[in-house]
Amino acid sequence: MRIQQFRAPVIGAFLLLVLTGCDQFTDSRPVQNSAIVEPKVTISVAAASDLKYVLEEIITEFRQAHPEIAVKPTYGSSGSFYSQLLNKAPFDVFLSADVAYPQQLIDQGLAISESLIVYAMGRIVLWVRNDCPVDVEREGIASLRSASIKKIAIANPQHAPYGKAAEAALYHFDIYEEVEDRIVFGENIAQAAQFVESGAADIGIIAVSLTIADALREKGRQWPFPKDSYPPLEQGGVIMSTTQERGACEAFLKFLGSDVCRDILKRYAFSYPGEMTLDGPVAP
Incomplete structure:
Protein backbone atom coordinates (compact mmCIF):
# COMPACT_ATOMS: atom_id res chain seq x y z
CA MET A 1 0.00 0.00 0.00
CA ARG A 2 2.90 2.32 0.77
CA ILE A 3 4.51 1.43 -2.52
CA GLN A 4 1.42 2.45 -4.49
CA GLN A 5 1.26 5.75 -2.63
CA PHE A 6 4.94 6.37 -3.40
CA ARG A 7 4.69 5.51 -7.12
CA ALA A 8 1.74 7.76 -7.91
CA PRO A 9 3.47 11.07 -7.18
CA VAL A 10 6.63 9.89 -9.01
CA ILE A 11 4.72 8.84 -12.10
CA GLY A 12 2.71 12.06 -12.06
CA ALA A 13 5.83 14.15 -11.76
CA PHE A 14 7.48 12.21 -14.59
CA LEU A 15 4.50 12.70 -16.90
CA LEU A 16 4.39 16.40 -16.05
CA LEU A 17 8.08 16.74 -16.88
CA VAL A 18 7.68 14.93 -20.22
CA LEU A 19 4.65 16.95 -21.23
CA THR A 20 6.25 20.21 -20.22
CA GLY A 21 9.40 19.32 -22.13
CA CYS A 22 7.38 18.48 -25.22
CA ASP A 23 5.55 21.79 -25.02
CA GLN A 24 8.84 23.69 -24.82
CA PHE A 25 10.29 21.80 -27.79
CA THR A 26 7.31 22.30 -30.07
CA ASP A 27 6.96 25.97 -29.10
CA SER A 28 10.55 26.73 -30.07
CA ARG A 29 10.21 25.61 -33.70
CA PRO A 30 7.68 28.23 -34.88
CA VAL A 31 9.84 30.97 -33.35
CA GLN A 32 12.77 29.89 -35.53
CA ASN A 33 10.64 29.63 -38.66
CA SER A 34 9.06 33.03 -38.10
CA ALA A 35 12.49 34.66 -38.63
CA ILE A 36 12.37 33.58 -42.29
CA VAL A 37 10.16 36.03 -44.17
CA GLU A 38 9.04 34.74 -47.54
CA PRO A 39 8.50 37.46 -50.17
CA LYS A 40 4.86 38.25 -50.80
CA GLY A 122 27.80 55.92 -66.36
CA ARG A 123 31.37 56.05 -67.70
CA ILE A 124 33.31 54.33 -70.46
CA VAL A 125 36.92 53.14 -70.48
CA LEU A 126 39.34 51.60 -72.94
CA TRP A 127 40.11 48.14 -71.53
CA VAL A 128 42.67 45.44 -72.39
CA ARG A 129 43.64 42.12 -70.84
CA ASN A 130 46.84 42.00 -68.80
CA ASP A 131 48.57 39.97 -71.51
CA CYS A 132 48.01 42.67 -74.15
CA PRO A 133 51.34 44.25 -75.23
CA VAL A 134 49.78 47.70 -75.59
CA ASP A 135 50.36 50.12 -72.70
CA VAL A 136 46.82 51.44 -72.68
CA GLU A 137 47.30 53.42 -69.47
CA ARG A 138 50.10 55.49 -71.07
CA GLU A 139 49.04 55.56 -74.72
CA GLY A 140 45.32 56.14 -74.21
CA ILE A 141 43.31 56.49 -77.41
CA ALA A 142 46.49 56.01 -79.48
CA SER A 143 46.41 52.38 -78.35
CA LEU A 144 43.83 51.75 -81.06
CA ARG A 145 46.43 52.54 -83.74
CA SER A 146 48.74 49.78 -82.56
CA ALA A 147 49.45 47.02 -85.10
CA SER A 148 48.77 44.44 -82.39
CA ILE A 149 45.15 45.59 -82.07
CA LYS A 150 43.20 43.56 -84.63
CA LYS A 151 39.71 43.76 -83.17
CA ILE A 152 38.04 46.47 -81.09
CA ALA A 153 34.88 45.53 -79.19
CA ILE A 154 32.05 47.96 -78.47
CA ALA A 155 28.36 47.49 -77.80
CA ASN A 156 26.09 47.85 -80.81
CA PRO A 157 25.26 51.58 -81.05
CA GLN A 158 21.98 50.76 -82.78
CA HIS A 159 20.41 49.79 -79.47
CA ALA A 160 23.01 50.11 -76.69
CA PRO A 161 23.63 53.54 -75.10
CA TYR A 162 27.17 52.49 -74.16
CA GLY A 163 27.77 51.65 -77.82
CA LYS A 164 26.55 55.11 -78.81
CA ALA A 165 28.91 56.63 -76.26
CA ALA A 166 31.83 54.58 -77.59
CA GLU A 167 31.09 55.60 -81.16
CA ALA A 168 30.84 59.26 -80.13
CA ALA A 169 34.19 59.05 -78.33
CA LEU A 170 35.87 57.59 -81.42
CA TYR A 171 34.53 60.47 -83.50
CA HIS A 172 35.59 62.95 -80.82
CA PHE A 173 39.20 61.81 -81.19
CA ASP A 174 38.87 61.73 -84.99
CA ILE A 175 39.87 58.09 -85.13
CA TYR A 176 36.64 56.35 -86.07
CA GLU A 177 37.40 56.01 -89.79
CA GLU A 178 40.88 54.63 -89.04
CA VAL A 179 39.55 51.80 -86.90
CA GLU A 180 36.06 51.23 -88.31
CA ASP A 181 36.97 48.03 -90.15
CA ARG A 182 38.33 46.50 -86.93
CA ILE A 183 35.26 47.15 -84.77
CA VAL A 184 33.22 44.15 -83.60
CA PHE A 185 29.84 44.70 -82.01
CA GLY A 186 28.52 43.04 -78.89
CA GLU A 187 24.77 42.72 -78.46
CA ASN A 188 25.20 44.72 -75.25
CA ILE A 189 28.04 46.18 -73.20
CA ALA A 190 28.47 43.00 -71.13
CA GLN A 191 28.98 40.98 -74.30
CA ALA A 192 31.50 43.52 -75.61
CA ALA A 193 33.45 43.09 -72.36
CA GLN A 194 33.22 39.31 -72.73
CA PHE A 195 34.74 39.55 -76.22
CA VAL A 196 37.86 41.20 -74.79
CA GLU A 197 38.04 38.94 -71.74
CA SER A 198 37.84 35.81 -73.88
CA GLY A 199 40.35 37.01 -76.49
CA ALA A 200 37.78 37.35 -79.27
CA ALA A 201 38.78 41.04 -79.32
CA ASP A 202 42.07 42.69 -78.37
CA ILE A 203 40.67 45.83 -76.78
CA GLY A 204 37.24 47.19 -75.92
CA ILE A 205 35.38 50.34 -75.02
CA ILE A 206 33.25 49.17 -72.13
CA ALA A 207 31.44 50.31 -69.00
CA VAL A 208 33.76 51.06 -66.10
CA SER A 209 31.30 49.33 -63.76
CA LEU A 210 32.10 45.99 -65.39
CA THR A 211 35.87 46.42 -64.99
CA ILE A 212 35.51 47.08 -61.26
CA ALA A 213 33.52 43.89 -60.64
CA ASP A 214 35.40 40.86 -59.33
CA ALA A 215 34.97 39.08 -62.66
CA LEU A 216 37.30 41.52 -64.45
CA ARG A 217 39.08 43.55 -61.79
CA GLU A 218 42.36 41.64 -61.79
CA LYS A 219 42.28 40.65 -65.44
CA GLY A 220 43.02 43.87 -67.26
CA ARG A 221 44.17 47.47 -67.51
CA GLN A 222 42.23 50.54 -68.54
CA TRP A 223 42.24 54.14 -69.69
CA PRO A 224 39.20 56.28 -68.82
CA PHE A 225 37.73 58.47 -71.55
CA PRO A 226 37.52 62.17 -70.65
CA LYS A 227 33.97 63.07 -69.69
CA ASP A 228 33.69 65.60 -72.53
CA SER A 229 34.50 63.02 -75.21
CA TYR A 230 31.02 61.46 -75.24
CA PRO A 231 27.46 62.49 -74.32
CA PRO A 232 26.57 62.05 -70.63
Whole structure:
Protein backbone atom coordinates (compact mmCIF):
# COMPACT_ATOMS: atom_id res chain seq x y z
CA MET A 1 0.00 0.00 0.00
CA ARG A 2 2.90 2.32 0.77
CA ILE A 3 4.51 1.43 -2.52
CA GLN A 4 1.42 2.45 -4.49
CA GLN A 5 1.26 5.75 -2.63
CA PHE A 6 4.94 6.37 -3.40
CA ARG A 7 4.69 5.51 -7.12
CA ALA A 8 1.74 7.76 -7.91
CA PRO A 9 3.47 11.07 -7.18
CA VAL A 10 6.63 9.89 -9.01
CA ILE A 11 4.72 8.84 -12.10
CA GLY A 12 2.71 12.06 -12.06
CA ALA A 13 5.83 14.15 -11.76
CA PHE A 14 7.48 12.21 -14.59
CA LEU A 15 4.50 12.70 -16.90
CA LEU A 16 4.39 16.40 -16.05
CA LEU A 17 8.08 16.74 -16.88
CA VAL A 18 7.68 14.93 -20.22
CA LEU A 19 4.65 16.95 -21.23
CA THR A 20 6.25 20.21 -20.22
CA GLY A 21 9.40 19.32 -22.13
CA CYS A 22 7.38 18.48 -25.22
CA ASP A 23 5.55 21.79 -25.02
CA GLN A 24 8.84 23.69 -24.82
CA PHE A 25 10.29 21.80 -27.79
CA THR A 26 7.31 22.30 -30.07
CA ASP A 27 6.96 25.97 -29.10
CA SER A 28 10.55 26.73 -30.07
CA ARG A 29 10.21 25.61 -33.70
CA PRO A 30 7.68 28.23 -34.88
CA VAL A 31 9.84 30.97 -33.35
CA GLN A 32 12.77 29.89 -35.53
CA ASN A 33 10.64 29.63 -38.66
CA SER A 34 9.06 33.03 -38.10
CA ALA A 35 12.49 34.66 -38.63
CA ILE A 36 12.37 33.58 -42.29
CA VAL A 37 10.16 36.03 -44.17
CA GLU A 38 9.04 34.74 -47.54
CA PRO A 39 8.50 37.46 -50.17
CA LYS A 40 4.86 38.25 -50.80
CA VAL A 41 5.44 39.87 -54.19
CA THR A 42 8.00 39.60 -56.98
CA ILE A 43 8.85 42.42 -59.35
CA SER A 44 10.63 41.79 -62.64
CA VAL A 45 13.26 44.30 -63.73
CA ALA A 46 14.61 44.81 -67.25
CA ALA A 47 18.12 46.08 -66.51
CA ALA A 48 20.88 47.45 -68.72
CA SER A 49 23.80 45.03 -68.80
CA ASP A 50 26.26 47.53 -67.29
CA LEU A 51 24.35 46.86 -64.04
CA LYS A 52 25.08 43.13 -64.16
CA TYR A 53 27.21 43.07 -61.00
CA VAL A 54 26.25 46.20 -59.09
CA LEU A 55 22.54 45.41 -59.21
CA GLU A 56 23.07 42.05 -57.51
CA GLU A 57 24.53 43.88 -54.50
CA ILE A 58 21.73 46.42 -54.55
CA ILE A 59 19.08 43.70 -54.61
CA THR A 60 20.72 41.96 -51.64
CA GLU A 61 20.58 45.18 -49.61
CA PHE A 62 17.04 45.88 -50.76
CA ARG A 63 15.86 42.47 -49.54
CA GLN A 64 17.31 43.27 -46.11
CA ALA A 65 15.16 46.40 -45.98
CA HIS A 66 12.14 44.86 -47.72
CA PRO A 67 12.10 41.08 -47.16
CA GLU A 68 8.54 40.94 -48.41
CA ILE A 69 9.61 41.99 -51.94
CA ALA A 70 11.66 39.81 -54.31
CA VAL A 71 13.40 41.42 -57.30
CA LYS A 72 14.03 39.36 -60.44
CA PRO A 73 16.45 41.08 -62.87
CA THR A 74 16.98 40.31 -66.54
CA TYR A 75 20.00 41.89 -68.26
CA GLY A 76 20.36 43.09 -71.84
CA SER A 77 20.72 46.14 -74.05
CA SER A 78 18.46 49.07 -73.27
CA GLY A 79 17.32 49.40 -76.89
CA SER A 80 16.34 45.75 -77.10
CA PHE A 81 14.34 46.06 -73.89
CA TYR A 82 12.69 49.19 -75.26
CA SER A 83 11.50 47.25 -78.31
CA GLN A 84 10.20 44.46 -76.09
CA LEU A 85 8.40 46.90 -73.81
CA LEU A 86 6.73 48.52 -76.81
CA ASN A 87 5.20 45.08 -77.34
CA LYS A 88 4.08 44.83 -73.71
CA ALA A 89 6.86 42.57 -72.42
CA PRO A 90 5.97 41.54 -68.84
CA PHE A 91 8.42 43.72 -66.89
CA ASP A 92 7.47 45.88 -63.93
CA VAL A 93 10.51 48.18 -63.92
CA PHE A 94 12.91 49.32 -66.63
CA LEU A 95 16.44 50.39 -65.65
CA SER A 96 17.96 51.79 -68.81
CA ALA A 97 21.56 52.82 -69.55
CA ASP A 98 20.12 56.15 -70.69
CA VAL A 99 17.12 58.23 -69.76
CA ALA A 100 15.87 58.60 -73.34
CA TYR A 101 14.30 55.15 -73.68
CA PRO A 102 12.27 55.44 -70.43
CA GLN A 103 11.11 58.90 -71.49
CA GLN A 104 9.95 57.54 -74.85
CA LEU A 105 7.92 54.87 -73.06
CA ILE A 106 6.30 57.59 -70.98
CA ASP A 107 5.53 59.61 -74.11
CA GLN A 108 3.73 56.60 -75.53
CA GLY A 109 1.71 56.01 -72.39
CA LEU A 110 3.48 52.78 -71.51
CA ALA A 111 5.28 53.95 -68.38
CA ILE A 112 4.29 56.03 -65.34
CA SER A 113 5.61 59.56 -65.84
CA GLU A 114 5.96 60.48 -62.15
CA SER A 115 8.10 57.41 -61.53
CA LEU A 116 10.95 58.50 -63.83
CA ILE A 117 14.32 58.83 -62.10
CA VAL A 118 17.96 59.34 -63.09
CA TYR A 119 19.62 56.84 -60.80
CA ALA A 120 23.27 57.20 -61.94
CA MET A 121 25.76 58.52 -64.49
CA GLY A 122 27.80 55.92 -66.36
CA ARG A 123 31.37 56.05 -67.70
CA ILE A 124 33.31 54.33 -70.46
CA VAL A 125 36.92 53.14 -70.48
CA LEU A 126 39.34 51.60 -72.94
CA TRP A 127 40.11 48.14 -71.53
CA VAL A 128 42.67 45.44 -72.39
CA ARG A 129 43.64 42.12 -70.84
CA ASN A 130 46.84 42.00 -68.80
CA ASP A 131 48.57 39.97 -71.51
CA CYS A 132 48.01 42.67 -74.15
CA PRO A 133 51.34 44.25 -75.23
CA VAL A 134 49.78 47.70 -75.59
CA ASP A 135 50.36 50.12 -72.70
CA VAL A 136 46.82 51.44 -72.68
CA GLU A 137 47.30 53.42 -69.47
CA ARG A 138 50.10 55.49 -71.07
CA GLU A 139 49.04 55.56 -74.72
CA GLY A 140 45.32 56.14 -74.21
CA ILE A 141 43.31 56.49 -77.41
CA ALA A 142 46.49 56.01 -79.48
CA SER A 143 46.41 52.38 -78.35
CA LEU A 144 43.83 51.75 -81.06
CA ARG A 145 46.43 52.54 -83.74
CA SER A 146 48.74 49.78 -82.56
CA ALA A 147 49.45 47.02 -85.10
CA SER A 148 48.77 44.44 -82.39
CA ILE A 149 45.15 45.59 -82.07
CA LYS A 150 43.20 43.56 -84.63
CA LYS A 151 39.71 43.76 -83.17
CA ILE A 152 38.04 46.47 -81.09
CA ALA A 153 34.88 45.53 -79.19
CA ILE A 154 32.05 47.96 -78.47
CA ALA A 155 28.36 47.49 -77.80
CA ASN A 156 26.09 47.85 -80.81
CA PRO A 157 25.26 51.58 -81.05
CA GLN A 158 21.98 50.76 -82.78
CA HIS A 159 20.41 49.79 -79.47
CA ALA A 160 23.01 50.11 -76.69
CA PRO A 161 23.63 53.54 -75.10
CA TYR A 162 27.17 52.49 -74.16
CA GLY A 163 27.77 51.65 -77.82
CA LYS A 164 26.55 55.11 -78.81
CA ALA A 165 28.91 56.63 -76.26
CA ALA A 166 31.83 54.58 -77.59
CA GLU A 167 31.09 55.60 -81.16
CA ALA A 168 30.84 59.26 -80.13
CA ALA A 169 34.19 59.05 -78.33
CA LEU A 170 35.87 57.59 -81.42
CA TYR A 171 34.53 60.47 -83.50
CA HIS A 172 35.59 62.95 -80.82
CA PHE A 173 39.20 61.81 -81.19
CA ASP A 174 38.87 61.73 -84.99
CA ILE A 175 39.87 58.09 -85.13
CA TYR A 176 36.64 56.35 -86.07
CA GLU A 177 37.40 56.01 -89.79
CA GLU A 178 40.88 54.63 -89.04
CA VAL A 179 39.55 51.80 -86.90
CA GLU A 180 36.06 51.23 -88.31
CA ASP A 181 36.97 48.03 -90.15
CA ARG A 182 38.33 46.50 -86.93
CA ILE A 183 35.26 47.15 -84.77
CA VAL A 184 33.22 44.15 -83.60
CA PHE A 185 29.84 44.70 -82.01
CA GLY A 186 28.52 43.04 -78.89
CA GLU A 187 24.77 42.72 -78.46
CA ASN A 188 25.20 44.72 -75.25
CA ILE A 189 28.04 46.18 -73.20
CA ALA A 190 28.47 43.00 -71.13
CA GLN A 191 28.98 40.98 -74.30
CA ALA A 192 31.50 43.52 -75.61
CA ALA A 193 33.45 43.09 -72.36
CA GLN A 194 33.22 39.31 -72.73
CA PHE A 195 34.74 39.55 -76.22
CA VAL A 196 37.86 41.20 -74.79
CA GLU A 197 38.04 38.94 -71.74
CA SER A 198 37.84 35.81 -73.88
CA GLY A 199 40.35 37.01 -76.49
CA ALA A 200 37.78 37.35 -79.27
CA ALA A 201 38.78 41.04 -79.32
CA ASP A 202 42.07 42.69 -78.37
CA ILE A 203 40.67 45.83 -76.78
CA GLY A 204 37.24 47.19 -75.92
CA ILE A 205 35.38 50.34 -75.02
CA ILE A 206 33.25 49.17 -72.13
CA ALA A 207 31.44 50.31 -69.00
CA VAL A 208 33.76 51.06 -66.10
CA SER A 209 31.30 49.33 -63.76
CA LEU A 210 32.10 45.99 -65.39
CA THR A 211 35.87 46.42 -64.99
CA ILE A 212 35.51 47.08 -61.26
CA ALA A 213 33.52 43.89 -60.64
CA ASP A 214 35.40 40.86 -59.33
CA ALA A 215 34.97 39.08 -62.66
CA LEU A 216 37.30 41.52 -64.45
CA ARG A 217 39.08 43.55 -61.79
CA GLU A 218 42.36 41.64 -61.79
CA LYS A 219 42.28 40.65 -65.44
CA GLY A 220 43.02 43.87 -67.26
CA ARG A 221 44.17 47.47 -67.51
CA GLN A 222 42.23 50.54 -68.54
CA TRP A 223 42.24 54.14 -69.69
CA PRO A 224 39.20 56.28 -68.82
CA PHE A 225 37.73 58.47 -71.55
CA PRO A 226 37.52 62.17 -70.65
CA LYS A 227 33.97 63.07 -69.69
CA ASP A 228 33.69 65.60 -72.53
CA SER A 229 34.50 63.02 -75.21
CA TYR A 230 31.02 61.46 -75.24
CA PRO A 231 27.46 62.49 -74.32
CA PRO A 232 26.57 62.05 -70.63
CA LEU A 233 25.31 58.56 -69.86
CA GLU A 234 22.33 59.54 -67.70
CA GLN A 235 20.87 56.22 -66.64
CA GLY A 236 17.13 56.34 -66.07
CA GLY A 237 14.56 54.10 -64.44
CA VAL A 238 10.80 53.96 -64.75
CA ILE A 239 7.81 51.88 -63.65
CA MET A 240 5.76 50.31 -66.41
CA SER A 241 2.07 51.17 -66.61
CA THR A 242 1.08 47.51 -66.78
CA THR A 243 2.57 46.56 -63.43
CA GLN A 244 0.32 44.96 -60.85
CA GLU A 245 2.81 45.71 -58.07
CA ARG A 246 3.17 49.49 -58.20
CA GLY A 247 3.78 49.85 -54.46
CA ALA A 248 6.65 47.36 -54.51
CA CYS A 249 8.11 49.01 -57.61
CA GLU A 250 7.97 52.43 -55.97
CA ALA A 251 9.75 51.06 -52.92
CA PHE A 252 12.50 49.68 -55.16
CA LEU A 253 13.02 52.91 -57.10
CA LYS A 254 13.00 54.88 -53.87
CA PHE A 255 15.72 52.58 -52.56
CA LEU A 256 17.86 53.38 -55.63
CA GLY A 257 18.07 56.93 -54.30
CA SER A 258 19.02 55.89 -50.77
CA ASP A 259 22.45 56.50 -49.25
CA VAL A 260 23.05 52.75 -49.05
CA CYS A 261 22.41 52.32 -52.75
CA ARG A 262 24.43 55.38 -53.74
CA ASP A 263 27.42 54.08 -51.81
CA ILE A 264 27.21 50.81 -53.75
CA LEU A 265 26.90 52.60 -57.08
CA LYS A 266 29.86 54.84 -56.31
CA ARG A 267 32.02 51.81 -55.55
CA TYR A 268 31.38 50.78 -59.14
CA ALA A 269 32.39 54.28 -60.33
CA PHE A 270 28.89 55.52 -61.07
CA SER A 271 28.24 59.15 -60.25
CA TYR A 272 25.29 61.57 -60.30
CA PRO A 273 24.36 64.62 -62.37
CA GLY A 274 26.82 67.38 -61.51
CA GLU A 275 29.23 64.97 -59.83
CA MET A 276 30.88 63.42 -62.88
CA THR A 277 34.29 65.05 -62.55
CA LEU A 278 36.61 62.04 -62.74
CA ASP A 279 38.77 61.90 -65.86
CA GLY A 280 41.72 60.09 -64.33
CA PRO A 281 42.30 56.51 -63.19
CA VAL A 282 39.35 54.66 -61.75
CA ALA A 283 39.77 53.47 -58.18
CA PRO A 284 39.12 49.73 -57.65
